[in-house]
Amino acid sequence: MRALVIGASGGIGSAVCEQLQSDGWDVTGLSRSVDGFDVGRAETVDRCLDAIAGPFDLIFVAVGILAPVGGAPEKALGAVDAETMARVFAVNTIGPALILRHAARLLPKDRRGVVATLSARVGSIGDNQIGGWYSYRASKAALNQIVHGAAIELGRSHKQSICVALHPGTVATSFTSDYAGRHKTVPATEAARNLLGVIEGLTPEQSGGFYDYAGKEIVW
Numbered sequence: 001m002r003a004l005v006i007g008a009s010g011g012i013g014s015a016v017c018e019q020l021q022s023d024g025w026d027v028t029g030l031s032r033s034v035d036g037f038d039v040g041r042a043e044t045v046d047r048c049l050d051a052i053a054g055p056f057d058l059i060f061v062a063v064g065i066l067a068p069v070g071g072a073p074e075k076a077l078g079a080v081d082a083e084t085m086a087r088v089f090a091v092n093t094i095g096p097a098l099i100l101r102h103a104a105r106l107l108p109k110d111r112r113g114v115v116a117t118l119s120a121r122v123g124s125i126g127d128n129q130i131g132g133w134y135s136y137r138a139s140k141a142a143l144n145q146i147v148h149g150a151a152i153e154l155g156r157s158h159k160q161s162i163c164v165a166l167h168p169g170t171v172a173t174s175f176t177s178d179y180a181g182r183h184k185t186v187p188a189t190e191a192a193r194n195l196l197g198v199i200e201g202l203t204p205e206q207s208g209g210f211y212d213y214a215g216k217e218i219v220w
Contacts, residue, residue, distance in 0.1 A: 001024070002028070003056060003059075004027075004029075004030070004060070006030045006031075006061045006062065006099060007062035007063040008062070009032075010031070010173070012062045012118065013060070015188035016195065016196065019193055039090075040090045045099060052106070054105060054107065055113065056108075057112070060116050061118065063092075063096065065088060073133040074132060074133060080134055085135040089135070091139075092139035093143045093146065100117075104154060107154070111160055114202065115150070115154070115162070115164070116164055123143065123165075144210055147164065148165075148208045151164070152208060160204050161207060162204055162206065162207045163208060164199075164207065164209050164211060166198065167210070167211070168195055168213050169213045170185045171188050171191040172187055195213060197215075
């Protein structure tokens with residue numbers, strides 16, 4: 001079994017790589033820090049992915065930011081800044097979309113293949129009861145739409161493909177350290193096991209869905 005993990009040096013991405021390798025998978029990892037894989041630059045995404053030969057049984061996309069370096073998620077509309085919002089969308093929404101452009105070539109056509117992209121429950125419009133975090137919420141909601149559309153398109157040519165958005169829970173990484181608050185956190189290793197367990201149990205009929213770390217569907 002072969003896996004491609006994008007964002008392989010991050011907290012969740014590295015834990016997913018380690019878990020897959022311990023399970024006997026052949027894992028290819030890409031990250032900005034190691035490979036110069038910058039999802040904010042289309043030419044970089046294309047160059048790195050064009051150099052890789054599939055097929056992969058799993059493509060796991062673990063890229064994302066809460067806010068640009070030195071910034072923070074907005075608590076109110078008055079804090080919305082155009083450049084900040086554009087950067088969050090570039091990484092959280094446009095970046096994964098650029099990766100998904102390569103999915104059809106990198107997935108197998110004759111067997112099951114999964115594309116799993118990290119989203120977040122706060123990207124759910126139906127679940128939003130407190131407002132705030134405008135850029136992050138909106139970028140993840142837009143990502144969910146892209147994943148859903150990609151699942152429909154991939155399903156036409158790759159009948160056994162599964163393309164989903166996943167919420168990992170609040171994971172104890174540098175990504176969440178300043179914002180976890182009263183939320184229960186789990187170690188990245190546990191989050192990786194949870195997510196891979198969900199992926200293992202998914203069927204093509206569930207492609208295009210939005211699921212949490214326990215495999216429960218999240219409202220759009």
